[in-house]
Amino acid sequence: MILMMAWRNIWRNKMRSLVIILSIALGLFAGISVLGLYQGMMKSRVRNVIDAEQSHLQIHNPNFKKDYEPKFVLPNGPSVLKMVDALPQVKASSPRSITNGMLATASGSSGVQINGVIPDMEYKTSQLKAKIIEGKPFDAARKNQVIIGKKLATRMKLKTGAKLVLTFTDTAGNLVSGAFRVAAIYRSDNAPLDEKNVYVNIKDLDNLLNIPGAFHEIAILLKNDGDVGQVQQLLKQKFPGYQVENWREISPETDLLVKTTDQYSYIIMVIIMFALAFGIINTMLMAILERTREIGMMVALGTTRIRIFLLILTETIFITITGTPIGIAAGWFIINYFNKHGLDVSGMGGEMMSSFGFGTMIYPEFPIGKLFGVLVIVISTALISCLFPAMKALRLRPSEALAR
Amino acid sequence: MADIEKEAANKETVIDAHNISKVYNPDTIPVYAVNNVHLHLLKGEFTALVGPSGSGKTTLLNLIGGLDKPDSGNIYINGVDITQLSSGELIDFRLKNIGFVFQSFNLIPVLTAKENVEFIMLLQGANQSQRDIRIKQLFSQIQLEDKLDARPAQLSGGQQQRVAVARALASMPRFVLADEPTANLDSQSASNLLDIMAKLNEEEGITFLFSTHDQRVIDRARRVIRLVDGKIVSDSAAVATEHA
């Protein structure tokens, strides 16, 4: 009977209840949209990290990443590469020779990371070919070609066909340099990486470094994200003494970003609910003040305070959970819409997004995994906000309440 | 023999109040709403508490009903001193022992007439069939069998008060306290309500203590207690005893 009374009590003041139900729906809608937006952004960031930047796994000589010294090549690189490619979980792999050096033109210079790659393998692993916006991919017939990022090209005023000089040290510590011609300009969603990474043919780089046929890194793209742990274990066993890292280890900032964003989204949810709590408290207080006599009468007749409390609690929960599905449904619709059509943010801070490694198109995702957490937050809000009004009701003395 | 037994049963004490007083605003301008009152009520009595407005009728009924605590004195109901009970114990005591009819806004507006009566029985933990039987019986006694599913707002004032009487009786209380139950009723409805209360008193032996300042209602009472400024100034039972 308490359930029935609570439900009917809500509709005694339809307008007031509707307003609060709708604000809960709206708050939830806003919260879920933000969660969906964040989740979509994080997902695409992770996709970028894996598909366009770091791949799933990387293998190095354990000494290499300390100082990027060219002498720390991957021991038996070609045979390791062969075994990696033979694994059924592997979709693509790319061997890279890597060194840090200086890019110089007639007008200036800039520090860069020079990646020597086997074009076809690199194209399949980090989508370098797909990222090209000007010029043509590597031409097998030509020597000393370089592909540079858009950001760097703009800063150094470089166009395709322009000449530049790359300078670095070889394995013996001698300063070496080579003249290269810009074959193409690429652009990814990560502007800082574009500014730093230039790509050359591995043969050209190995010649200059004096490590013919060797390389420093194998980047491995898997068919399934879920296989990362398993393949990493396998490679560690097969190649003891090699450094085998997954994308979370290679790019800990991305891992951290994903985790902190999760926390942030809950904090946002809590803030929204905190604001709503005041609305709920106010509504319930008014509802109880209006019913002072009635509650006093119920207590006089022998209704225990626990039951009065339960009645108020149930009313609050009803109001809250009536608004909840409305808010969730609205959130689901809007997120699904933008998930299909994409949300173009290039007009509002796309530049900034790119400098943090995000695409300018966001495809929000319905945060199904966070729904439980959201519901816990919503219900706790209802519980907490009914406490104060309930206290008020429980403190009523029946003789005084009846005298009103 | 039968007469003596009946007499003994009728003499069973339900309310025994000693020296009870209630003072409002003791620190500023004290109001002695109930001033050193003795009250002795027997089972089956049909008693009117009479007095002008402000004479302390409501306060006295609240004290006897355990809705308020006296500043001094003791109130025994069936041998239990209710002034010693905690407010939680009082709630349970009221539910089990006392039926209440108030002056107005008696019923819970979101419940139908039937649900209002059922509410008390649910609080007492009565099962479905017990409730159904009792509801049928009570609504026949208050002659509102056709209004079971009406909301209070759909009932007249008199009908609402009759439902309130049914609800007061639903819990099988030891007595019913009614604070000016006819105050907001026209004379026809008032007399109708009194008929029902009197009939319940005669046929079922229900003990009623009701306050009023309406002479026509006073005329229906079998015992009349007059209150002025919180003091009992006359009691027809005492007079009757003296004359006996």
Ligand SMILES: Nc1ncnc2c1ncn2[C@@H]1O[C@H](COP(=O)(O)OP(=O)(O)O)[C@@H](O)[C@H]1O
């Ligand atoms: N809560 C209260 N605070 C202060 N004075 C009160 C309160 N309730 C009643 N009184 C005073 O106590 C006296 C008795 O009131 P009441 O019992 O309501 O009388 P009645 O019901 O006979 O009209 C009145 O003088 C009234 O003003």
Ligand SMILES: [Mg+2]
């Ligand atoms: Mg009164």
